[in-house]
Amino acid sequence: MVKMAIGDLAFLIPLLPALAFVLTFFLGKKLPNGGAIIPIAAIATSFVISLLITLNLLQNPGEVITQSYSWFAMFNLGILVDPLAAVMLTMVTFVSLLIHIYSVGYMSHDRSQSRYFAETALFTASMLSLILSDNILQLFISWELVGVCSYLLIGFWYQKPAAATAAKKAFLTTRIGDVMFLAGIVILFSDLFKIFNGTIPDGVFIMRFDEIFAHIPELAAMNANILGMEVSHITIITLLFFGGAVGKSGQFPLHVWLPDAMEGPTTVSALIHAATMVTAGVYLVARTFPMFIAAPDTLLVVAYLGAFTAIFAATMGIVMNDLKRVLAYSTISQLGYMMLGLGIGAAIGAEAVGMSIFHLINHAFFKALLFLCAGSVIHAVGTHDMRQLGGVAKVMPITAATMIIAALSLAGFGIPGTIFGTSGFFSKDAIIEGAYLFGESSGMWIPYVLSIVAALLTSIYIFRLIFMTFFGKPRTDYGGHESHASMTIPLSILALLALFFGGLTSRRFNDFVSETFGNNFVNMNIPELAEMGGYHLAAHVGHEPVLILWMPLIVAVAGLLIAYLIYGLKVVNMDNLVSRNNPVYKLLYNRYYQNAIFTDFISVKIIYEGFAFAVRSIDRGFDWVVNWISDVTIETGDSLRQFQTGVIQTYATAVVAGVGLLIVLIKVIMEVI
Incomplete structure (x- = not known):
């Protein structure tokens, strides 16, 4: 009897949700709840396989699972399950499973249930395929599938003009990053083809990650002259890869699609913002981290842009009145922290990957919880405007308690140096402390300062949401009731993870994921690559001054007190501040006029009208040529006709x-x- 190892079933992880998509699409209308049981069963099985593989890999992180098959020419199809992929697979399948279970109650009155569950199953399958890819081309194909699925789900209620517009905006905005990503792949392929002198040996798959990483020194040695400056090809490639990540993971300036993505069902928002699409960009940078650390200056760009995105989005979160929009800007801000965590790899090496992915996992738990709690409130009271709520905790105690836990985790409450703290405390604070080391080793303090201020604003906007929604007196007669058990049970499970996962796993998690680049598939010398990129690695996180260790908690408590004084005790009259006469409030509420700049000016005035003018000019030029040919032909005919006398x-x-x-x-x- 042949024994089958659990790793041999890894291919089923994306395949089962993909099959669930087909079955639900064709049979869902004939089954109860739109055929929800099919994707739930498929994703539950994928979760069990992912969890078992992760547990096995924990015993021996160096023996990763690889399966590769020839596709055509020098390209392949394959799967790679290493520590990085394992934790991502487990998180995506688990959070997606809870969201699907929650959706049974949330979408119970929607007539398009079967289409919803089919699309979410395909969305999950695409993300799992992306994570499992062992080569950059297969990853890009899955990357594009994720984008298509997000378009379908954001525009799920396509009858609403706002939803259709938001879907198109998300699709077109992320295409900018996708084109940059594709350009990076093309340049990478061209360079590798040159390195092999145009002759690829049999059995060598040129775009597989082990082949790419093995030729990092040769890629770093290639240079291009840009505006009189010698720039390494690997810097160009990684910056283009990062451009793709900027689009998918909502970094400035390609973040504008994320808030509008709230037009889809709240469960879709939870799926996009917690488990799937927005984490793809972070995963891309983490997966190709050896290239980034060997590329001069790229990690500095990642760190600075991540820190700026964190504070930029947080400033808008403090003035939004829509429950889901507050959480949308929170997602953008936390994604900025994740990118900052990867950027500070310039100071701490591969440990940055574990740190950033740890925050990604914890963020998935508390952000999914926040969105599902918001969905529970909206489902029960029929509005998502915080100005119309107040006192919701009295009628929805479970939802209120779980959302408060999520808020504490997002703000990062915990006691430094102990195991007592929320999940967000252990991951976000580690990134902030890493930013301090980054500043100490490089003299670049701006990312650290921005991350601290962003932490203060994070605490303010999330507890503003809590006090305006759940406490005080009801401001309208919204009624309301606690949600069904199919919705509150997933909330309770996520609340436990938002509370305890970080403290229970923080020490082991970072070490486990940081071992991603030393195994039987790739074995990279990260300090050597850092030297190639011109980075000087510092000491590990955890040796900072006491004040630095306590600073994130201090600003989190300060933000809670500020929100309590303003929105709980109402000691400050906000009427004078929340006014169109206040230029700062007006600037933030109008989101720095990004829509006016990007949509109305750049998209309409420059791109649309500029393209229309160019086409109109070309059309007029063709009209002149056609008219000239016609006139010459007619005049020639008239002249020749005079010779036709008969x-x-x-x-x-x-x-x-x-x-x-x-x-x-x-x-x-x-x-x-």
């Missing part, structure tokens, strides 16, 4: 004259020759 003698004279002229020309030519 008199035979005239025609005979013309023939004789022509023949005579031809004889004279032939004689002249013969004498010359």
